Amino acid sequence: MVSARPYVTVIAALGLLGAAAGATQATTSHQHSATSTAKSIHQARGVDDGSFEYPTAPANSFTTVATGGAIGPWTVTRGNVDHIGRGFWQAAERNQSVDLNGGTPGTVAQTFPTTLGTTYSITYALAGNSGGGPTVKTGRVLIDGQTIQDFTFDITGKTFTNMGYVGRQVTFVARSASTTLSFASTTANSAHGPVIDDVVVRAACCSCSCDRGSTGKH
Template identity: 45%
Template sequence: MAVSTFVIAPVQAANLIQNGSFETATVTPSNPPGFLTLNVGSTAITGWTVTQGTIDYVDTANWQAADGNRSLDLDGTFNSAGGIQQTFNTIIGSLYRVIFDMAGNPTLEPPVKNMRVSAAGTSSDFSFDVTGKSGTNMGWVSKSWDFTATSTTTTLEFISLTGTGAGPALDNVSVVEVSSQPSSIPEPSSTLGILSLGVLGIGAALKRKL
């Protein structure tokens, strides 16, 4: 007799972020210099809004992207630490993982660039040292951070903590659901009660047959 074996392949979690590599926009970085400064309130990059200060929308003519041809410098101009955000649907109580690539603008001080990532009322800070890096050797590093959703929609925000005009660089952003909100499990006492009723029912049926 032939026995069929079924292998269930793991399902890859869907990326909840739109345009995470910043490839799509209504504007194009000029060349030269290979970047375009966007002011607070700008929605020129599809799916994203500039939330504070200014950011630079950077092309590979200026420096190497982590994914595709575009990336961001979260410090657009001197003393103007920038930020961006995107809102997406979430399930209350579910755990989500933010994954992104970080580097830094290597052209100006300080050598260590700092960034804050926030969502669902929590945040975490990240840093990157540009020592020895250049536009053709950015040294992109993958970072990750988890949060638990507290609403049916969540806003993810990245902000610069540097503010020198040469800040943290960002690319290749994604958010995936790590674990779902667990469904309710009957209390042990309830389960025992259900089993007891079942046993009594079987006993009564057998008694009638006798």
């Protein structure tokens, strides 16, 4: 009589091999999925710290940042700006914001990864420093140094506790693997400029809305 034990042993071994192969395949699939997800997140990340929370500016005050200086991932590329701390005036998102006029009109910029040919939507909250004139603050949004949107904000009736933020939106098509977004003041001869907060960049979609709501120096 031939023993069935060797046959059973072989079947069990094959079963273990099959389970191991399945586990390897599942692990590989999981790793691929995680890699793809990480890649998608990286490509869709947009700008960092769009509400200018880092570093922490002085509470109930501000820090003037000159050309070449940084506000977290943002760089001042022209003139100077005021990095507004918590409590100085109403922020649109969280606690801090930026007045694009320090003592002179300034520009803040950030370079971030993009996918060639993809359309991106930029949304941001806009207000103005109501501490002084002119009544209408002006500025522009630039992509890689080219103006894609001019903006204005009228400070009539606005106060530090009711800044009257409005939502703005503009789109662009990425021309390379990285893109530089800039916000520039065109409000001349004043230390009271347009105020920017809550900047968000994402791959555009048909149903995207620019309505940021009404929230909330010298």
